Amino acid sequence: MTLTGNMLIGQHAIPGSREAIRGINPATNAALEPAYHGGTREQVEHACALAWSAFDSYRETPLVARAEFLEAIANEVEALGDELIERAVAETGLPHPRIQGERGRTCQQLRTFARTVRSGEWLDVRVDTPQPQRQPLPRADLRQRQVPLGPVAVFGASNFPLAFSVAGGDTASALAAGCPVIVKAHSAHPGTSELVGRAVARAVKHCGLPDGVFSLLFGSGREVGIALVNDSRIKAVGFTGSRSGGIALCKAAQARPEPIPVYAEMSSINPVYLFPAALQSRSETLAQGFVTSLTQGAGQFCTNPGLVIAVQGPDLARFINTASDLLRHSPAQTMLTPGISNAYETGVGTLAEHAQVVASGLAAEGPNQCQAHLFVTGAQDFLANHRLQSEVFGAASLIVQCTSAEEMHKVTEHLEGQLTATLHLDDHDLEHARALLPTLERKAGRLLVNGWPTGVEVCDAMVHGGPFPATSDSRSTSVGTAAILRFLRPVCYQDFPDSLLPTALQQANPLSLRRLLDGQREA
Numbered sequence: 001m002t003l004t005g006n007m008l009i010g011q012h013a014i015p016g017s018r019e020a021i022r023g024i025n026p027a028t029n030a031a032l033e034p035a036y037h038g039g040t041r042e043q044v045e046h047a048c049a050l051a052w053s054a055f056d057s058y059r060e061t062p063l064v065a066r067a068e069f070l071e072a073i074a075n076e077v078e079a080l081g082d083e084l085i086e087r088a089v090a091e092t093g094l095p096h097p098r099i100q101g102e103r104g105r106t107c108q109q110l111r112t113f114a115r116t117v118r119s120g121e122w123l124d125v126r127v128d129t130p131q132p133q134r135q136p137l138p139r140a141d142l143r144q145r146q147v148p149l150g151p152v153a154v155f156g157a158s159n160f161p162l163a164f165s166v167a168g169g170d171t172a173s174a175l176a177a178g179c180p181v182i183v184k185a186h187s188a189h190p191g192t193s194e195l196v197g198r199a200v201a202r203a204v205k206h207c208g209l210p211d212g213v214f215s216l217l218f219g220s221g222r223e224v225g226i227a228l229v230n231d232s233r234i235k236a237v238g239f240t241g242s243r244s245g246g247i248a249l250c251k252a253a254q255a256r257p258e259p260i261p262v263y264a265e266m267s268s269i270n271p272v273y274l275f276p277a278a279l280q281s282r283s284e285t286l287a288q289g290f291v292t293s294l295t296q297g298a299g300q301f302c303t304n305p306g307l308v309i310a311v312q313g314p315d316l317a318r319f320i321n322t323a324s325d326l327l328r329h330s331p332a333q334t335m336l337t338p339g340i341s342n343a344y345e346t347g348v349g350t351l352a353e354h355a356q357v358v359a360s361g362l363a364a365e366g367p368n369q370c371q372a373h374l375f376v377t378g379a380q381d382f383l384a385n386h387r388l389q390s391e392v393f394g395a396a397s398l399i400v401q402c403t404s405a406e407e408m409h410k411v412t413e414h415l416e417g418q419l420t421a422t423l424h425l426d427d428h429d430l431e432h433a434r435a436l437l438p439t440l441e442r443k444a445g446r447l448l449v450n451g452w453p454t455g456v457e458v459c460d461a462m463v464h465g466g467p468f469p470a471t472s473d474s475r476s477t478s479v480g481t482a483a484i485l486r487f488l489r490p491v492c493y494q495d496f497p498d499s500l501l502p503t504a505l506q507q508a509n510p511l512s513l514r515r516l517l518d519g520q521r522e523a
């Protein structure tokens, strides 16, 4: 398949005319063909108008048809074969097995949302039957279901060119909810975006859905992205990326005459707690697991363990020694983009100014290489210097040495919101961990015991979210089937004749949903 450099506005391949973007192979800094010209304001408007015109019809597609559409996207993505893998590897510097695994995850994610759509549980149907004889006032017939918000703007992530990009989690959950999607492609992988965008457009056509269900735009975030968020027909935004980018989109969305929700996943340093008994019994094993998690994918994961918190002493010293030895042999890896590589160098420089470097990985020749680094600081220094808790996106981590359990608690209270918090503990640590839990629940979206935060399962119980700055809305998750809830809102129908009710709410329950009927969940 030849890449064209065109955007997709519904079924139409249309060239942009603004500044050109080219994918860059970060391993060589070579620019890749073709050029992708940014969309104009008129083209953004065109995509929004088409999405709006598709909304009322798409949102009422039968659940089975919508599920089949999500499955058709997965099939079309798989049918892209090696061309997709090769292009994604070239545009990201990520190794083949990683991209192959990510394609599997992307398609599994689409199929999981298809299962969710079919079940209809997310419609959360509630029925309160009328009580005409109730005193002092009768009760009306009240029925509630969830409806989609409207067209959603999705900003693909640089670090997951498939699973969190054009047909990734935000797109899958918005389409599952019944929302048309307009993707602003990430400028770091435009060719990958075009390939996947065309796969989605084929699925739209194959399933006989309206054109405007999906569009793909190229161009800069500050122009195309902001124009999209400002368009009155866009009703929600999904974003994964930098704190500054996420905040800019939140501000734009709030400044609209009709403000809209932005679900931005931004920055997290994912504290890891090493409790005393666990450290005493297995500091070397912990160090091995830590270094593997830290250096995986050049540390370019939002759940990378960027902070380790423990009480100082010989057991922590053994952990630091083992981790340092391992890190010194860890090879440098290519980062996703020159911009991310520069940001990593700046972040490491800031850590080096304010904390002690205890080990560095192997350096490498060539562009955009991530050399891993491990830093140590004391709890008092950490508490006094807010810069030490900024996310450094890459394979760098900071160990905070505390003098007591109370100081570990103080450091925890001082932390910003996080996607994850990890507890390494043995039986003797349980009381210590229990004391910390109320604080950790306030700080993080996912709490793990004796594991590592990298690796986010796509399933029903997953939460990939957390208080600011981990995300802009801690009530939601961007991974897992609960992500669909971000794009829904409740509507109540009072005293409707049965024939006028949406199918999901009709008295005979034709969709066989497990309704909440007069306060009881149906079997």
Ligand code: NAP
Pocket (backbone or CB within 6 Å): 155, 156, 157, 158, 159, 184, 185, 186, 187, 188, 219, 220, 221, 222, 223, 225, 226, 240, 241, 242, 243, 244, 245, 246, 248, 249, 265, 266, 267, 268, 301, 302, 339, 340, 343, 344, 391, 392, 393
């Ligand atoms: P980014 O710079 O935030 O870009 C993400 C997307 O948002 C891009 O499409 C970008 O458009 C757009 N954008 C950025 N700033 C914007 C603004 N002010 N207004 C409107 N749109 C804007 O993220 P990135 O390029 O992926 O990586 C940069 C940094 O983000 C990394 O160094 C890391 O710190 C962080 N990051 C975090 C995560 C995470 O999961 N927490 C993931 C990836 C990156 P353009 O196409 O114009 O760039």
